Amino acid sequence: MIHVGLNNFRMRQLNKELIMSLVWREKRVTKSQVAKNTGLSIPAVTNILEELIVEGQLSHSDKNLSNRGISSGSYLLPETNPMTLCLNVTPTTIESQLVDHQIVPVSELTCEWVSMPGPAVLLDVIAQRYIDCQKKFPNKKIRLAIAMHGQVDPETGVSQYMPQAPWRESVEVKYILENRLKCPVIVDNDCVMLALAEKWQGHNENKDICVINVDYGIGSSFIINNTIYRGSLYGSGQIGHTIVDPDGKACSCGRYGCLETVASLSAIKKQVRISMKRSCGLSSGEVENINTDILTELWRNKDPVTRGIIEDGANAIGLSLYNFLNILNINQIWFYGASCQFGNEWLEMITRNVNGNPFDPKNNVKRNETSIQFGRLTRQEQIMGIAWLYVEENLSSFQC
Secondary structure (H helix, E strand, C coil): CCCCCCCHHHHHHHHHHHHHHHHHHHCEECHHHHHHHHCCCHHHHHHHHHHHHHCCCCEEECCCCCCCCCCCCEEECCCCCCEEEEEEECCCEEEEEEECCCCCECCCCEEEECCCCCHHHHHHHHHHHHHHHHHHCCCCCEEEEEEECCEEECCCCEEEECCCCCCCCCECHHHHHHHHHCCCEEEEEHHHHHHHHHHHHCCCCCCCEEEEEECCCEEEEEEECCEEECCCCCCCCCHHHCECCCCCCECCCCCECECHHHHCHHHHHHHHHHHHHHHCCCCHHHHCCCCHHHHHHHHHCCCHHHHHHHHHHHHHHHHHHHHHHHHHCCCEEEEECHHHHHCHHHHHHHHHHHCCCCCCCCCCCCCCCCEEEECCCCHHHHHHHHHHHHHHHHHHHHHC
16 A cells, blocks of 8 residues: 655645635634644745735735734735525525625525425526526626535535425436526535534534434534545435334335434424324314424423424434444534424433443543534524535645
């Protein structure tokens, strides 16, 4: 096996990547700030910054960030960089957030309920969102970053399967929209969106984190050693389809007893409706009105039927996480999704099942205990997360 060392060019590229990552996070930096954060000397920083300006990666401003001493101005991302329209797409809703060249919001987050009977309508709705933004900013280049529920191939930009959508065929989202709109399009899973939002906008000291989205489905995404882990077949993070009961209910994936069949909001609502028809004598029309808000109210009012079903789901999530953590040993887990409305008691039920890891004993003072918490990012910040795919793509260009 041959191990290739790092030559001067490779080291230079790595330092450029490091500096660009800092600029993306801070938006505007000085030489001294770069030197402090990278450990590089001021002369080395000066040379690299000048190269990045020549390459069009950065621009220089005479604006100083401090009144102390002599300053050489500041460095920031060029305004010629394109804006990004971030979309989060489900079978029934589209959330939209436009951000500028620095991934700073330039509009309010919007969420619309949309009837999408087929892929053609889905693509029409997305295209119209883009056209509307282009009309508002006719002199700006705008690119699309799309987060989609379900299975996505990020290399080809194909939505392979979207649970609860009325269609079952795959949709070539990237190819069709790029040809139609003549703009760059990038597509990935909605949990990758959340993971990137945490990586770039959250406050995570750990390089290994996991986000879990518990909504009408259950998905997850992992960042391992500061990098999104997708797996060679882009199938990682399918925690909702880990089997918790081999003899359980049929899942939309075609198997039986998946976590989603007992712990997703869709499954819980269905079980509560069935139980209430039997125990309360309610009509089909009455129980069909049970939405997430009513479900949360029943939970908080300690309705025994509802609480039993939700508790079973929380325990199942905890056991699935326990198995994941025994394999991956993630330091930080963030929970997102509508199920977070069940609050701390629900989260504690999940945590109890996770903290029994025999390889993470309580008396080991060196251990780095896994932290399990509700996500703290606003919904706007979450949707902006998908735009960071372009940043990661840009940074990867320094690795060649």
